[in-house]
Amino acid sequence: MTTYSLAPGWPRVLAALGLDPEAVARHARLPADLQRYPGARIGAEDFFALWEAAEALYQGPDLAVAIASAVSADHFEAAVFAGLASRDLAQAAERIALYKRLIYPVTLDVRTDTGLRIALRPRAPFTPPAVLERFELLFWVAFARLATRARIRPVRITVPNPPDDQTAVADFLDGAVLAQGRAAVVFSPSDMHRPFDTDVHAGMWEHLESDLRWRLHDLEQSATWADRTQEALLTCLPAGRRTLAEVALQLATSPRTLQRRLEAEGTSFQEVLAQTRERLARAYLRRSTLSSTEIAFLIGYGELTSFHRALRQWTGETPRSLRSV
Known part of the structure; x- marks a missing residue:
């Protein structure tokens, strides 16, 4: 998964605007001490959540x-x-x-x-x-x-x-x-x-x-095949493409080669697919007003019941409870 580090000056800027960096992180449902570690990296959805949290807490x-x-x-x-x-x-x-x-x-x-x-x-x-x-x-x-x-x-x-x-x-x-x-x-x-x-x-x-x-x-070379597969799925799933063959085509390789490379990393295409679906589901529920039916379609489920069952398996929660967190 592609991740990003916060700019070193981010906590200082927040503090200068009267914002507590730890309060901002907590509001974004991230570790409060995240910004104490310069090497800490987060995904795109968490990066955006920090900005939304800062805006929600800002008084200006x-x-x-x-x-x-x-x-x-x-x-x-x-x-x-x-x-x-x-x-x-x-x-x-x-x-x-x-x-x-x-x-x-x-x-x-x-x-x-x-x-x-x-x-x-x-x-x-x-x-x-x-x-x-x-x-x-x-x-x-x-x-x-x-x-x-x-x-x-x-x-x-x-x-x-x-x-x-x-x-x-x-x-x-x-x-x-x-x-x-x-x-x-x-x-x-x-x-x-x-x-x-x-x-x-x-x-x-x-x-x-x-x-x-x-x-x-280093960024390009350090990406694992699981990372590359997940990044490809982030584009493929909303477009209705979710099979091993379709993702392999996106990555300019063959289905057999992709599966072999994933197995060498101790995972499988189905495991990466499930992880990516969970990541997308959490992001859509947290940052959008899309209905559960629309989210199910965007992450590759033809039936709402299948999405609800998978979400319960991943998180132990329902779409409504995740939206209210």
Whole structure:
């Protein structure tokens, strides 16, 4: 399973906003001391649950704006800090998009044909909460201002579900507001090529690039076949594909080879399928308003009774009790 580590500055940012990091973790139904361990890693659904918990506990008008306003070089991971060593925003976006998947469960699509457009592409079926989408886009505005030392204003920002009250957003964006659409931010051609004015030496990029390339290589090489199978199932199951042959095709291997590799790791396709179904069921019940019938269909059960029976076997609980946790 692909996992992610929280940014080292996450607890400090929460504390600066009047939030107790341990209370946020508990609200997200995660270990309270999770953020005390820098090496701790969590799945995409738990990563998103932390943001939802922080928003639920935050007393201010908009958590996304508050965190974006606190952006500084001190809070950046290496993948983002490397962007400060770029010549301009266009180059920084390309670099960060490549390496940010080490720390963030959403893919960044970057286009530079008519200005700079940075769009979020969720890694289905775990979609980021609205507060995280807003922050990610506002982050780019804060990053651009930090790197250029200019009060850059984006051409437009769109999100699937703009908040009703955009007072805080408008203050941050100097009067602009969020429009409805795919989560994306667009900068003008002049702003995307505005030279960076930072204290980060360009030569630092060579040092950081080597480290980041090794980390990407390790991430790709360390994935077990059980991990790869689960990641494939996360895409296949909602699309109605759940057989060994269909998943093997997704992984560009044969059914016999996939089964043999899983057996060598002490598991089987059916075991990984059950684990993935349970993971998806928990996520859908916790983070969506989908009916039990819809969830059963999305994780590959043709009958609701079969889903209820499997859920009881996995968790000992019913869909209603899991939703109310």
